Amino acid sequence: MPETLTAQRVAIEAALESAVGPLSPRAVLEAARREVPSLCLATVYRTLKKMVAAGSVSMVELAGQPPRYESSQIANPHRHHFLCDACDTVFDLHGCVEDLRQLLPRGFRMNSHDITLHGQCPNCR
Amino acid sequence: MPETLTAQRVAIEAALESAVGPLSPRAVLEAARREVPSLCLATVYRTLKKMVAAGSVSMVELAGQPPRYESSQIANPHRHHFLCDACDTVFDLHGCVEDLRQLLPRGFRMNSHDITLHGQCPNCR
DNA sequence: CTAGTTGCAAAGCATTTGCCTGTGG
DNA sequence: CCACAGGCAAATGCTTTGCAACTAG
Numbered sequence: 001m002p003e004t005l006t007a008q009r010v011a012i013e014a015a016l017e018s019a020v021g022p023l024s025p026r027a028v029l030e031a032a033r034r035e036v037p038s039l040c041l042a043t044v045y046r047t048l049k050k051m052v053a054a055g056s057v058s059m060v061e062l063a064g065q066p067p068r069y070e071s072s073q074i075a076n077p078h079r080h081h082f083l084c085d086a087c088d089t090v091f092d093l094h095g096c097v098e099d100l101r102q103l104l105p106r107g108f109r110m111n112s113h114d115i116t117l118h119g120q121c122p123n124c125r
Numbered sequence: 126m127p128e129t130l131t132a133q134r135v136a137i138e139a140a141l142e143s144a145v146g147p148l149s150p151r152a153v154l155e156a157a158r159r160e161v162p163s164l165c166l167a168t169v170y171r172t173l174k175k176m177v178a179a180g181s182v183s184m185v186e187l188a189g190q191p192p193r194y195e196s197s198q199i200a201n202p203h204r205h206h207f208l209c210d211a212c213d214t215v216f217d218l219h220g221c222v223e224d225l226r227q228l229l230p231r232g233f234r235m236n237s238h239d240i241t242l243h244g245q246c247p248n249c250r
Numbered sequence: 251c252t253a254g255t256t257g258c259a260a261a262g263c264a265t266t267t268g269c270c271t272g273t274g275g
Numbered sequence: 276c277c278a279c280a281g282g283c284a285a286a287t288g289c290t291t292t293g294c295a296a297c298t299a300g
Contacts, residue, residue, distance in 0.1 A: 046281085103222065114240070
């Protein structure tokens, strides 16, 4: 897998790294186009997919939201996120919760979990 | 809002009420077609939307999953769900978790939360 | 009767893919 | 050089909508 270093790939990486939270493909396009105006959405999708496969980027999917992407360096290994109702930005949360197993009915086995908190971020209060 | 009682509406309600968990529009179509073979997807979408607006049906959206629908009588007021990795069925969970607020960084305000556990349901173990 | 509902087909969106040109190494 | 990446446009899959025929009340 040759992983050619192109201007568009660099611009997409830069967009993800300078973002405050995970970005939608459209948001990546808009940010990266400031560097490479010819960039098209198809390339963003293809590149993000490759980066996810390579592990350098993580996909963040929240309920009722389109997928977003963030640099794995930043990403939370746990799927704990905060979604601002007002500005629609996603923030990674750290730390974990103890008593999730109490939610589990008899006979179920839990492998993983994800938690999303909703509310307002500091900027929107 | 006249809420006409048609065969298709009855079939859709029945499909939702007899389901083990929330259903996708396609699954509703397949189930309800056993009653009303002429039923089409557009009608399923339109009817579900009206039912949600009327409050008789709840939309269940899980991360990375297409929306599903369930009868509000069954629905969990909390958004706590279990998704079976194997059969892809969603189960409502009851009970709640105490220490979520510990996840919240300083300056954020939390209005609500949702939790999804992943693993295997009793049938798939 | 007549407003509201339905089926069908077409329109919208987001995402993916085919194809041919362009280019990094 | 030349395999891979990129741009464009067409294809795809899910959901919505316009429209004319139909039906519940």
